[in-house]
Amino acid sequence: MMKLLIADDEHLVIESIKFIIEKNVPDVQIVGTAMSGREAIEKAFDVKPDIVFMDIRMPGIDGIDAIRQIKSTNRDIIFVIITAYEYFNYAKDAVNLGVHEYLLKPINKNRLVETIGHIREIISSKREAMQREILLKEKINKILPHMEGQFVYSQLLNGRGIRDIEFYEDIFGMKIQYGYVMMAIVDDFESDVKEENLKNSLIKQKFYDVFSMELKSLCPCLIGPPLLDRVVAYIPVDKNTDAYEVRNTSMEIAAKLMERVNRSIQIHYKIGVGRGYAIEYFSKSCNEAYTAASVSREAGVVHFEDIVLPSHKADTYPIHQEKILIHGMLTGDLTGVLNGFEEIFWWLSVNYKDDIDKIKSKLIELLIVLRRAIPYEMEAPPVSDENYFMDLLKIHHMEELKMSYFHYLKNMTNRIHALRERELSGLISKSLKYIHENYDQDISLDDVAKEMNMSYHYFCKFFKDAVGKNFVDYLTELRIEKSKELLKDAAVSVKEVCYKIGYSDPNYFSKIFKKVTGITPTEYRANSMSQEVI
Incomplete structure (x- = not known):
């Protein structure tokens, strides 16, 4: 109208x-x-x-x-x-x-x-046209946060220069060629109580949401997805702005941000701010922001240039991160692999500063440790470890070194995961074959677990995840299907059918049969016979 x-x-x-x-x-x-x-x-x-x-x-x-x-x-x-x-x-x-x-x-x-x-x-x-524009904006608004998160995440992984920088600037509506990283790290507050951990996870999620909303209201920025205990934001600035002015402005933004967040949620966290760099050095500013937040003992805002790093080793090598890294590789958890490696690489960067040769030697040592920890005989990779070591030694830039190493870890993790899937697939086939060959015996879950050389509890979960039902249900359905075939032969009594499929009590067999099929074995036989006559 x-x-x-x-x-x-x-x-x-x-x-x-x-x-x-x-x-x-x-x-x-x-x-x-x-x-x-x-x-x-x-x-x-x-x-x-x-x-x-x-x-x-x-x-x-x-x-x-x-x-x-x-x-x-x-x-x-x-x-x-x-x-x-x-x-x-x-x-x-x-x-x-x-x-x-x-x-x-x-x-x-x-x-x-x-x-x-x-x-x-x-x-x-x-x-x-207006309706199309509204729908388009709505779609873009839905996609934009994912693109933003992927952009920041990709910079965390590789930190290389971006080919289509103008494309991203047009999408995000801001210049992004130069800027600094602001990182918030939430203090760990894990609990032994499951309900308490769920509550803590919801509090963390609310913190990430409030942090993102308030920071975006203070300045143009790109915010990545939350990574375990932290959230990373990239704040673009004019390259020609004085570094001291950028530093002061970043601290003012972080202080206002903390004030606003604290009004909405009570949680212990720290904010670290890195120095401004070209986008290809994103990971350097990210490491600085992480260092600033980690060094601070109390909640607050710390700029990298306001901390004094010791000239000797800052602390003990994070051996626990090696365990996280190994566990991530064995379970196919790439996020765990990334976080474990990030912590180790940061420690190496802080302790050995610009000595890239020392860092490379430590990374090669780490690869040897990882190789020894993997309980799998893997097929030869596209690039042998010896050749990769040689390629690693030729790298002269920290960002390239980090990216190359992570891609190697990613490929190794994927290969382990594929090998593990094949192995588990073989095990489930073997366990099903054993059940089908022995269903007429008095077998239990423990018998099959021993045959597979697995612990009772692990096999129980493994079987249900792979088959979609627990062992008892699977065995019961198999026995009932076998009994249906036997019941079609009038010469075989119901009692004999019961014994032939592994049950010792005919009354129990009749009860289970009716529970699964809705009728008794005798009724099933009568129905089958009448259908054959017709």
């Missing part, structure tokens, strides 16, 4: 237009009339019409000035001038104001209906 406002100082003209529209144009609603320019302006503001029929010559403010003022507040309204021949000297002003059409008095019915038809098409097209 289109809304129409008619402005003319002649009552007869207004009534004539109303009559034509009401009789010939069903989808137009006349929402108001005006007999002066001032009244037309006021009515247009109140009723917000789609179309205005405006007479040029009216008392007080004329039609052209009225159109000009209405246009200043609502540029989407379509205007049609109604006039007599002698007012064609207003044509130039009307064209400049984007007037759609002239209607000459007396109003011609066909001409008016035709004009409304043209305007309907224009408004319809505009509304469809």
Whole structure:
């Protein structure tokens, strides 16, 4: 439905237009009339019409000035001038104001209906375009957080320069070639109580949500997905801005952010801020932000340049992170692998600073440790360990070293996962074969677990995850299916069928059979026999 406002100082003209529209144009609603320019302006503001029929010559403010003022507040309204021949000297002003059409008095019915038809098409097209734009924006708004998270995550992994930087700048609506990392680290508060851990996880999630929302309200930034105990944000700045000014501004933003977050949620955390770098050195600023937050003993905001790192080794090598890394590789947990390696690489960066050769030697030692810890005989990789060691020694940049090493770990993790899947697939086939060969015996879950050389509890979970049902249900269904075949032979008694499928109690067998099929073994046999006769 289109809304129409008619402005003319002649009552007869207004009534004539109303009559034509009401009789010939069903989808137009006349929402108001005006007999002066001032009244037309006021009515247009109140009723917000789609179309205005405006007479040029009216008392007080004329039609052209009225159109000009209405246009200043609502540029989407379509205007049609109604006039007599002698007012064609207003044509130039009307064209400049984007007037759609002239209607000459007396109003011609066909001409008016035709004009409304043209305007309907224009408004319809505009509304469809607006609807498409709204839908597109809605889709973009849904996708944008994922793209933003992936962008930050990819920089955490490799830190290489971006080929299509203009594309990302256009998508995110900001310049991103230079900036610094701000990182929040939440203090660990794990509990032995399951319900308490669930509550803590919800608190952490709320913290990440509040942190992201408040930081985005303070400055343009890109925020990555939460990684265990931390959230990483990249804040672009002008490369030509003085470094000291960037440092002070970043601390002001972080302080305001902490103040706002603390009003919404009570949780212990620290914020570290790294120095500004070109985007390809993202990981360097990230390491600095992590260092700043880690060194601080109390909750608060710390800039990397405000801390003094010791010249000797900062602390003991994080051997526990090696265990996290190994566990992640064995279970196919790439996030665990990434986090474990991040911690180790950060420790090496802090303790050996710019001695990249020392760091490379330590990373090679780590690979040897990982190889010894993997209980699998893997097929030869595309690149042998010896060749990879040689390639590693040729790298001269920290970011490239980090990226290369992580990709090696990722490939190794994927290969272990694939090998483990094949091995588990073979084990489940073997266990099913054993069950099918021994279902007529008094077998238990423990018997099958021993046959597979697995612990009782592990095999129980393993079997259910692989088959989709527990051992007892699977064995019961198998025995009932076998019993159905035997019951079709009238020469075999129900009691004999019971013993042949592994049960020792005929009454128990009948009870289980009815529970699974809904009828007793005798009823099943009778039904089978009657169907054969038919």
